[in-house]
Amino acid sequence: MRVAVQDANIIIDLIDCRIFELFFRLDMEVVTTSLVLGEVSETSQRKRCQAVIRKKLLHVVEISTLDYLRLQSLNLTGLSVPDRSALELAEAREACLLTGDGRLRKAAKSSDVEVRGILWVFDQLIGGRLLSKAEACTRLAKLKEHNQRLPQAEIEKRLKAWDG
Numbered sequence: 001m002r003v004a005v006q007d008a009n010i011i012i013d014l015i016d017c018r019i020f021e022l023f024f025r026l027d028m029e030v031v032t033t034s035l036v037l038g039e040v041s042e043t044s045q046r047k048r049c050q051a052v053i054r055k056k057l058l059h060v061v062e063i064s065t066l067d068y069l070r071l072q073s074l075n076l077t078g079l080s081v082p083d084r085s086a087l088e089l090a091e092a093r094e095a096c097l098l099t100g101d102g103r104l105r106k107a108a109k110s111s112d113v114e115v116r117g118i119l120w121v122f123d124q125l126i127g128g129r130l131l132s133k134a135e136a137c138t139r140l141a142k143l144k145e146h147n148q149r150l151p152q153a154e155i156e157k158r159l160k161a162w163d164g
Helices: 008-016 034-038 043-054 065-073 081-093 102-110 118-127 133-146 152-162
Strands: 002-006 028-033 058-061 096-098
Touching: 002 008, 002 081, 008 034, 008 043, 008 118, 008 133, 028 034, 028 081, 034 058, 034 081, 043 058, 065 081, 081 096, 081 102, 096 118, 118 133, 118 152, 133 152
Parallel strands: 002 028, 002 096, 028 058
Antiparallel strands: none
């Protein structure tokens, strides 16, 4: 089974476009770190995370104080400690890192860690017949409004391809 490490921005995007629970129906083990989970600050988002954790769909690796200090000392310029924890977890588990953060994506690629984003998640949901193309268009258009940092050209390509 494939392992995917989630970064906070992916969790938030999945919740914002209302495909969070659907994502956990994909055939993969999903993990994150306690530091990444700590970045999910809105109460309603935290409740949804806790619900999938209770169902054992999202596994959380606890980061100790000692590990936090070690991560803080790593020479990874521009990365927050939670981002460093996600990258290190993906490396250790030989997992795919799910993130939309440009700096983290770049660091992952330079460490030979497979990195994917929210558009890949949409592709997987459609490919796995968990989400129709029409519904994907609706959800992705909503996400596009909320998250201006996403690759607009890639979004437009998908919206055009799925709107048929």
